[in-house]
Amino acid sequence: xxQKKAIYLASLLTFFILxxxxxxxxxxxxxxxxxxxxxxxxxxxxxxxxxxxRIISAAPSNTEIIFALILESKLVGRSEFCNYPPGVEEIESxxxxxxxxxxxxxxxxxxxxxxxxxxxxKDIPRLRELGFKVLVIEAESLAEMxxxxxxxxxxxxxxxxxxxxxxxxxxxxxxxxNLSAIIPEIQKPKVFTGSSYETIWxxxxxxxxxxxxxxxxxxxxxxxxxxxxxxxxxxxxxxxxDIIIVPSGIMNPDExxxxxxxxxxxxxxxxxxxxxxxxxxxxxEDFFYRAGPRLVDGLELLYEIFNKTRKE
Amino acid sequence: MKSLIKPEKNNLYGYSNWRxxxxxxxxxxxxAILIIGFAALNFGTIAIQPQKILSIIWxxxxxxxxxxxxxxxxxxRLIMAMLTGMALASVGxxxxxxxxxxxxxxxxxxxxxxxxxxxxxxxxLQYITGLYLVHILPIFALIGALISISLVxxxxxxxxxLPMADLLLAGxxxxxxxxxxxxxxxxxxxxxxxxxxxxxxxxxxxxxxQKVSFIFLPVFLGTLLLISSSLELNAMALGEEEALxxxxxxxxxxxxxxxxxxxxxxxxxxxxxxxxFVGLVIPHIARLLVGPDHRIMLPVSALAGxxxxxxxxxxxxxxxxxxxxxxxxxxxxxxAPIFIHLLKRRNETDEY
Amino acid sequence: xxxxxxxxxxxxxxxxxxNQQLVLQEINLSLSPGKFIGIIGPNGSGKTTMLKLISGIxxxxxGKIQIFNQDIRTIPRKKMAKIxxxxxxxxxxxxxxxxxxxxxxxRIPYINQWKGETILDYQISRNAxxxxxxxxxxxxxxxxxxxxxxxxxxxxRALAQSPRILMLDEFASHLDLSYKYEIxxxxxxxxxxxxxCIISVFHDLNLASYCSDQLILLNQGKIEKIGxxxxxxxxxxxxKVYRTKTNIIQHPELSIPQVIM
Numbered sequence: 021x022x023q024k025k026a027i028y029l030a031s032l033l034t035f036f037i038l039x040x041x042x043x044x045x046x047x048x049x050x051x052x053x054x055x056x057x058x059x060x061x062x063x064x065x066x067x068x069x070x071x072x073x074r075i076i077s078a079a080p081s082n083t084e085i086i087f088a089l090i091l092e093s094k095l096v097g098r099s100e101f102c103n104y105p106p107g108v109e110e111i112e113s114x115x116x117x118x119x120x121x122x123x124x125x126x127x128x129x130x131x132x133x134x135x136x137x138x139x140x141x142k143d144i145p146r147l148r149e150l151g152f153k154v155l156v157i158e159a160e161s162l163a164e165m166x167x168x169x170x171x172x173x174x175x176x177x178x179x180x181x182x183x184x185x186x187x188x189x190x191x192x193x194x195x196x197x198n199l200s201a202i203i204p205e206i207q208k209p210k211v212f213t214g215s216s217y218e219t220i221w222x223x224x225x226x227x228x229x230x231x232x233x234x235x236x237x238x239x240x241x242x243x244x245x246x247x248x249x250x251x252x253x254x255x256x257x258x259x260x261x262d263i264i265i266v267p268s269g270i271m272n273p274d275e276x277x278x279x280x281x282x283x284x285x286x287x288x289x290x291x292x293x294x295x296x297x298x299x300x301x302x303x304x305e306d307f308f309y310r311a312g313p314r315l316v317d318g319l320e321l322l323y324e325i326f327n328k329t330r331k332e
Numbered sequence: 333m334k335s336l337i338k339p340e341k342n343n344l345y346g347y348s349n350w351r352x353x354x355x356x357x358x359x360x361x362x363x364a365i366l367i368i369g370f371a372a373l374n375f376g377t378i379a380i381q382p383q384k385i386l387s388i389i390w391x392x393x394x395x396x397x398x399x400x401x402x403x404x405x406x407x408x409r410l411i412m413a414m415l416t417g418m419a420l421a422s423v424g425x426x427x428x429x430x431x432x433x434x435x436x437x438x439x440x441x442x443x444x445x446x447x448x449x450x451x452x453x454x455x456x457l458q459y460i461t462g463l464y465l466v467h468i469l470p471i472f473a474l475i476g477a478l479i480s481i482s483l484v485x486x487x488x489x490x491x492x493x494l495p496m497a498d499l500l501l502a503g504x505x506x507x508x509x510x511x512x513x514x515x516x517x518x519x520x521x522x523x524x525x526x527x528x529x530x531x532x533x534x535x536x537x538x539x540x541x542q543k544v545s546f547i548f549l550p551v552f553l554g555t556l557l558l559i560s561s562s563l564e565l566n567a568m569a570l571g572e573e574e575a576l577x578x579x580x581x582x583x584x585x586x587x588x589x590x591x592x593x594x595x596x597x598x599x600x601x602x603x604x605x606x607x608x609f610v611g612l613v614i615p616h617i618a619r620l621l622v623g624p625d626h627r628i629m630l631p632v633s634a635l636a637g638x639x640x641x642x643x644x645x646x647x648x649x650x651x652x653x654x655x656x657x658x659x660x661x662x663x664x665x666x667x668a669p670i671f672i673h674l675l676k677r678r679n680e681t682d683e684y
Numbered sequence: 685x686x687x688x689x690x691x692x693x694x695x696x697x698x699x700x701x702x703n704q705q706l707v708l709q710e711i712n713l714s715l716s717p718g719k720f721i722g723i724i725g726p727n728g729s730g731k732t733t734m735l736k737l738i739s740g741i742x743x744x745x746x747g748k749i750q751i752f753n754q755d756i757r758t759i760p761r762k763k764m765a766k767i768x769x770x771x772x773x774x775x776x777x778x779x780x781x782x783x784x785x786x787x788x789x790x791r792i793p794y795i796n797q798w799k800g801e802t803i804l805d806y807q808i809s810r811n812a813x814x815x816x817x818x819x820x821x822x823x824x825x826x827x828x829x830x831x832x833x834x835x836x837x838x839x840x841r842a843l844a845q846s847p848r849i850l851m852l853d854e855f856a857s858h859l860d861l862s863y864k865y866e867i868x869x870x871x872x873x874x875x876x877x878x879x880x881c882i883i884s885v886f887h888d889l890n891l892a893s894y895c896s897d898q899l900i901l902l903n904q905g906k907i908e909k910i911g912x913x914x915x916x917x918x919x920x921x922x923x924k925v926y927r928t929k930t931n932i933i934q935h936p937e938l939s940i941p942q943v944i945m
Contacts (some may be wrong), residue, residue, distance in 0.1 A: 100654075100655075113654070114654060115377075115653075115654030115655050115656075116654075116655050116656075118526065118527070118530065119530070119535065119537045119538070119656055121377055121653070121654040121655075121656065122401075122405055122537070123376050123377040123378050123401050123405055123406075123654075124377045124378065124653075124654045126378075126397050126400050126401050126405070127377070127378045127397055127398075127401065129397050138523065138527075139524075139526050139527045139530070141458070142467075142469070142527070142538060143537075143538065145467045146538060146540060149540065150400060150404055221522055248522045248523070250519075250520075250522075351800050432778045433778075434778065434779075560797055560798070561797075562797065563792050563795060563797050564792075566781075566785075566789055566792070567789055567792050569777055569778045569779050569781065570775060570777055570786070570789060571772070571775040571776065571777070573736075573741060573770075573772065573775075574770075574772060574775055576741050576761070577739060577741070577765060577768070577769060577770045578765050578789065578790070578792045578793055578845070579761050579762035579763075579764065579765025579766070579792065579793040580761070580792070581761050619779065623781075623782075623785075624779035624780065624781055624785075625781075625785060627797075
């Protein structure tokens with residue numbers, strides 16, 4: 021349908037226009053990049069006097085961006101949950117993401133702290149009070165993720181490297197979106213993803229996951245709802261998804277099979293196309309919940325899954 | 333132990349003015365707080381030597397990160413723990429007195445639910461509106477607490493009276509109602525549930541000099557005001573009518589203790605979340621140590637509460653550093669066995 | 685009812701309702717000093733209520749109560765506590781205070797919270813315990829003594845309050861015979877001192893007859909009769925109020941009426 025095509029084209033254009041435009045918002049000096057004043061995702065102005073040499077990343081997404089920008093030599097602290105890429109274990113852990121261990125952070129004497137927002141917001145004012153530079157980075161879409169790379173690259177004085185990375189990622193994204201754009205609506209598989217607990221939480225419109233599913237050419241069965249929503253198993257049964265995506269941190273094949281069986285045996289779901297055709301896929305949740313470069317890996321993975329399903 | 337704490341001057345009914353006893357005990361209490369407080373400063377994620385700590389306290393410099401840790405993190409937190417413990421324990425003792433109920437705690441009259449609802453609303457609102465509300469969360473919590481306190485008062489008031497049973501029931505009802513709303517909030521807020529639960533469990537990690545300056549005066553004044561009602565609280569223990577016959581205006585006393593206690597706790601809880609068990613158990617420990625005379629028991633309760641919370645907070649933040657255990661869990665873990673032990677002892681010997 | 689001195693307690697047209705139920709109505713009373721007054725009557729006739737009205741705990745909807753010629757409503761609570769003290773029938777003390785502490789609480793109306801007590805307060809408490817033979821229990825917890833001992837402790841506390849009017853609600857229900865006599869002696873002793881009036885509610889008519897100089901017989905919220913025990917305790921009046929036949933004899937040694945079963 022031409023309407024949908026237009027939307028896809030528009031979003032593509034947004035990537036190519038918005039991002040370079042926003043570049044001009046950063047940085048306010050011509051020669052010598054510092055001092056620099058930046059505006060973080062919560063709208064706070066942060067001024068960095070000099071190039072940061074000791075960076076702490078309080079969230080896995082930020083850590084992955086740091087590594088992707090090849091800045092890991094400057095990383096002196098990372099959150100307990102940062103697990104990618106290999107080599108991250110060498111860096112000292114500052115503990116859990118909330119509450120932030122202020123003693124540990126202070127003792128590492130950072131000149132830049134990359135925080136996540138969310139549950140960390142209550143610790144950030146304290147850090148700023150004590151004189152630390154904190155950038156809050158909270159991305160909830162692909163575009164925002166790319167902007168995070170922008171922000172971090174600018175903060176660290178390597179805007180060109182940032183642009184490079186962003187361009188790479190944008191290219192990969194447009195490959196997928198182009199491929200999906202030509203798929204007719206009726207051929208798109210209906211996709212369901214959600215938590216496996218008693219109450220199922222499923223990502224609706226406005227979430228990262230939803231965006232990835234849509235761009236990869238799938239139809240999210242809760243796409244008409246906003247944010248993460250609790251849904252009943254009945255709704256899932258009604259929607260008759262063709263594919264079930266199970267994001268998980270577990271990699272052990274036996275455990276994965278157990279998970280799949282639980283889903284297959286869920287009362288009332290035996291007639292779902294996804295279950296009848298055995299279209300249940302486990303994916304590494306880190307690809308989909310972290311607003312880092314690996315979101316694009318996730319996008320590509322989803323496209324592959326949907327493509328295979330469509331062909332069959 | 334008992335004779336150590338209560339130095340009886342001479343015979344059976346020796347004239348030992350309670351003031352001397354009280355001054356003696358309070359001095360010991362404050363010394364204990366100083367010593368334990370200093371010991372607490374030695375614990376944390378980062379190891380700092382005692383000599384270094386002393387030199388930092390003596391000479392405060394702002395450019396050293398260790399100095400920052402001691403002066404901006406550990407010391408305010410220590411003072412916060414001390415003040416919070418003091419408030420919780422003395423209000424717990426006060427409420428146990430006016431309600432004539434050994435199971436009363438500072439939250440029983442509606443403070444906790446209101447503060448919790450206020451705090452959780454702030455957290456939920458922040459997500460919905462995108463506004464940066466976290467640093468005014470204490471204001472939300474305080475407003476919530478004041479609303480629930482007023483509700484309890486209005487519900488239990490009969491004309492110009494404030495009957496005891498009604499006060500208790502109103503407190504319980506309000507707590508239930510607000511808790512239900514909180515549960516609802518928790519159920520529909522996936523992202524913020526973590527923050528909300530953490531707040532509910534009590535948290536001293538965000539202590540700062542600014543916060544300390546807010547609660548310092550209310551806690552000290554409030555505790556003093558509570559202690560000033562000690563004689564009347566003694567009379568209340570005999571019974572409502574007996575107290576009236578002894579000249580105590582029981583309704584005014586109840587109102588006074590209710591408001592002073594609730595407001596004091598509301599202010600403290602707005603900053604620290606709900607730390608349980610301290611207000612319930614510490615007054616009983618105080619009674620066990622020095623007897624039920626409120627003139628000595630309340631000050632001892634306040635001091636013991638401080639010490640208890642300092643110790644619990646130290647455990648909470650250093651036992652599995654760098655991760656922090658919510659302090660509410662520690663007070664319950666430490667407090668519950670003590671409470672059970674007290675109950676057994678009470679049944680066996682009917683000590684106090 | 686001789687009117688030698690001005691009445692220390694007077695009730696004029698006092699009525700009291702509780703939950704829209706009329707408990708006492710049209711009570712007119714004038715009590716002279718130096719007397720042991722007994723209040724008797726069937727259950728629900730308003731005996732305890734009358735005590736509470738006089739001590740000021742309850743406020744009558746109608747009428748005026750005066751103590752030492754002062755309207756009770758103008759007397760602040762604390763001052764009242766220095767005039768009247770009350771021995772309850774039973775009560776539950778929340779914490780296990782020591783006996784001496786409980787008695788000492790009788791001094792609360794006189795003690796300034798911050799200045800603390802004086803040696804006089806201790807002496808008065810000690811005296812009260814000596815008089816009631818509860819001194820030997822002084823260090824025991826109140827939950828650890830028997831009912832009879834507790835009653836004596838309550839009386840000691842009421843005495844420690846240095847009252848001018850002493851009120852009791854069934855003071856002898858848990859007491860052994862020997863203690864009954866002792867307490868009555870003590871009460872009669874203090875009546876000669878600063879205590880100007882003792883008012884006690886009785887269920888036991890014989891005890892009432894034995895102790896009291898004056899009896900007030902209540903019936904369904906009204907005063908049926910006031911007078912000496914001889915005047916009040918007679919077959920006719922008792923039959924009317926208690927609705928049973930009674931047998932009244934004269935005490936063999938004293939000239940007081942006794943009811944026998």
